[in-house]
Amino acid sequence: MENSTVSEKDGGFLSRMALNDNKAGMEGLDRDRINKIIMESSKGSRFYENEMKREQQVNQRIEKMMVQKAQITEHQLKKAHHMVERMVAELDKTRDLSRVIVHVDMDAFYAAVEMRDCPELKDKPMAVGAMSMLSTSNYHARKFGVRAAMPGFIAKKLCPELVIVPTNFDKYRAVSHEIREIFADYDPHFQPMSLDEAYLDFTDHLEQRRNLPESSRTHHFNSSSLAKGDEPADVPQKSSPKAECISPVLFDDSPNDGPLLQGSEETGPAVSTVEVFGTSVEEAVREMRFRIEQKTQLTASAGIAPNMMLAKVCSDKNKPNGQYRLAPSREAVMDFIQNLPVRKVSGIGKVCEKMLNALDISSCSHLGQQMAMLSLLFSETMWHHFLRISLGLGSTHIARHEERKSMSTERTFRELSCTDEQVTLCREICQDLADDMKKEELKGKTVTLKLKNVNFEVRSRAVTLTYAVSTADEIFAVAKDLLKTEIENEKPQLLRLRLMGVRISTFVSGDDKKAQQKSIIGFLQSGKPSSAGTSKDVQQKSEEEQAVNPSTQTLQTKEEIPRWTRKKSFDGASDETRQSFFQKAQAKRLQLQTANGSSQEDHDERDAAAAVLTLESEESEKDGTSLVRCRSPPPPEPQASTSGLGASTASSYTCPVCFSQVKTSNLSAFNAHIDRCLSNKSCEPVPYMISDSESEADFQDGQLKCDQMDKCRPKEVQKQPEETSDQNVAPLMNDDSGALTLQKPQSHHGGRPALICPVCQLTQNTDDLTVFNSHVDLCLNQQVLHELQTPATVRPVSNPRAADKALPAARQASKGKTKRRDISSSAPAKKAKVVASSNTIDKFFR
C-alpha cells in the first residue's frame, strides 16, 4: 500500500481528466463513452503522467486533511460551532438585499461570433481554437462532449465531424466593445470580467427607469442585421418576445427560452418591428439582452440576484439565451442555495470540490452544516469564504476595476532544448511583453520567468528589483539571468522546454515612476549631471526621473548617492557603518577583477577600479562616458549617440559586482544586470574569480555559448579549474587614504606584502591568498550579520563547517532558498563565496 491513491487510480483521476459537465449544454450525454475516449486519448502521454502526479498531490492533501479531521475532538468542534454560530449571526446582520446585481454572459461567445460570420457553420458541430486547444464550442458540439479547454485532437475523436475554426480575437474584441456600450447604458460602472462577461449594478438604472418614458423603453428590430444573419425574413414581422430568437440557430435544443417570454405581461401591445419593454428588473435585463442581440446577432444570458456571487450562478441557470432572477429575500436566497452544488460557485474549482466531497460536502447546504468542521480544517480565508457561500452572501457593490497587478506573456511550443534558441526566445517574449507594457505605460519591479518542461512541470523564478523596468532590454536583462540560472541548474542536462513566459508585477504608480527608478542610474548621473547620460536611454531616464535632482529623490537615492559618490564615506574610516557590506563586497570584486583581467594593465587599472568604487573618477569627469567604465580589453569604441546631441556613449559597461562586461548602451539594462548580480536570489554566489570570457555579451545577443555564461553564476557550475582561481586571487588592501584599493597579485614580484584583512584590519598570518581570501569572507559574513537586519543570503565560506559555526543565522536565513545543489558537495569549498542576496545596494545601507 504505497499509498491509497494508487489503488484508486482512475477513480480519483477522473476528477482531473474527465469531462466536466458542470457547464451548460452538457445534459444527458453519454458520459461514460466520452470519458473513455478522453482517457484513451490521453493515456501514456506526458500530459497524462503529469496530471496523474498532480492528482496524487491532491489526494495526499486530502489524506492529510482527513487525518486532521480524525484528530478533532468533540470539545474543539463544540467550540468551533459556537464561534461559527456567532459569526453567522453577525454576517446575517450585514446581509444587504437592496442591490440588484446582474451578471451577463454571452452564449458560447467565440463560437457564436464565428457562426454568425459563417452561416455554413450553424448546423455543424464546431469549436473555436486549434488542434491543441479549444477555446469554446457551440452547443451542437457540446452534445458530443466537446467543450472549452479541451484539446482539439481529443474533440475530434469525440466528434469526427467537428469543425475547428481558428480564433479571431480582434473580432471578439470588436463585438465585446459593442456589448459593453450597451452595458454602460444600464450601469456606467459595470465590471467586465472578460470579453463576453460582465457584472452590472442595475439598482440605479431601475430607479431611473420608473420615470423613463415608454419611448425610451422601445427598441426596434434591426432588419439589416437580420439579413446578414441568414435568418428567415419573416422574423421581424413577429412582435412577440419570441422574435428575439433571431440569432443564428445556435440552440435548437435550447433548454428554455422561457424567461424571455415571462415578464412580457409588462410589455405593451405588440407593434410590428418594435418592442416596448417594461420597467421591472426582468424587463430591463430582457431589454438589454434584446439590444445586444439586435446589435450583434448574438445572444446573452443573464442572472439577476442581490449579490454578485448569486448573480453569477443565476446567469448559468437558463443558459443559453435565457435569464433567471433570484428574488431579494432571505428565504428565496436560502432556498436557492440549499441544493446548489458547491462547484457551481465561482471560486470553487476541481480541487476544492474534491476536498469538500471527501468531507461529504457537495451542496451549499452541506457547507453550512459542516462549518464548524470546516473552520478547523481550512484556513481562515477559506472557511470564511465557505461561510459566506453557505449563507448566500456575496459582494453587493461592484468595485470598479482596480489597477492591474501584473502583466505577462507566455508561449507554448514544441520541445526546445537548445540553449541559444531558448535565450533568443526569451528575448522575443520580453519584447512582446515590453510592447504590451508600453501600451499601458507600465513599469514594474518584479520580473518572473515561467518555464514548463516537456513533462509539463512548471517552474517560476522571480526577482524583485529596487527600480521599475519596462523596456525589452531591461526585462530581458533580468529574465535572461533567471533563465541562465535555470539552465545552469539543469546541467549537465539541457532544459527541455515546452513553454516560456515572462511576467512583470509590483508596478509602480504613475507618480512613483519617476522617483522609483533610479538605483545605479541615479548615482551614475549624480556624479556629473551635465555631461553624463548621453545615450538616449540615459537622457530619457534623466528627464523622467530627474535622478540628479535631490528634490525628487527617494529615500533610496538619498541613501545611495552620498555613500557611493562621496569619497568621504571611504575616507572617514571612523564611519564604520558606511563601510558597509556592499562596499566591501564591491572591493572584493574589484580585487578579483584586477587580478583577473588586467595583469597587463597596471596602475591605471587600479585607479580605475577605485574610481568605480567611489564613482568619482576624474576620468569620467573628463570624458562623456559613464562613471562605470568599460573594462574589457580592448575597450570597445564608444558608439555614436543616437540622441543627436553629438555626444557619445559607452557601448558596454562593466558590472561593478561581477565585473563582466555588459554589452549595452542602455543604462537601465545595465542596471538590471547589476541588480541581478547583487540580488542573486537563487543564492548563487558571485564568483570570486572571473573567467576571461565575456559571456554577458554572448547572452545579450542571444548567442550564448553554453559554457561561457558563468559570469554571475555560482561557483559550483563554473568550469574553470581551481588553480586558475588561486592565481587570480588578489588581496584587498587598505591604502593611506582609507579607501579600499587593490593589491595585485604579487607572486611574480617575489616579496609579498603582509596581507591585511580589509574588514577586521588585522594582518593575516599567511601568504596563501586562498586562505586569506577565506578569512576575508568570514569577516565579511560576520559583518553582514551585524549590519543587516534582514541578512542577505549567505553562502558557506571556505570551510563549510567553520561557516556553520560562525554563521548560524546566515544559515537560517538562507534555508529553504538554497534548495539547489549544495555547493560544498558539487564544487571545491574554497570557491564558495559570500554574496549579497538582498535586492540592491540601498538595502545594504539601511
Added chain:
DNA sequence: ATACATACC
C-alpha cells in the same frame, strides 16, 4: 519575497 497551486474565462 518567492514558489507553487488553484481558479476563472
Added chain:
DNA sequence: TACTGGTATGTAT
C-alpha cells in the same frame, strides 16, 4: 503530432 494564455489570489516557506 497534438493538452492554451492572461490575471488574480491563496498557501507555504
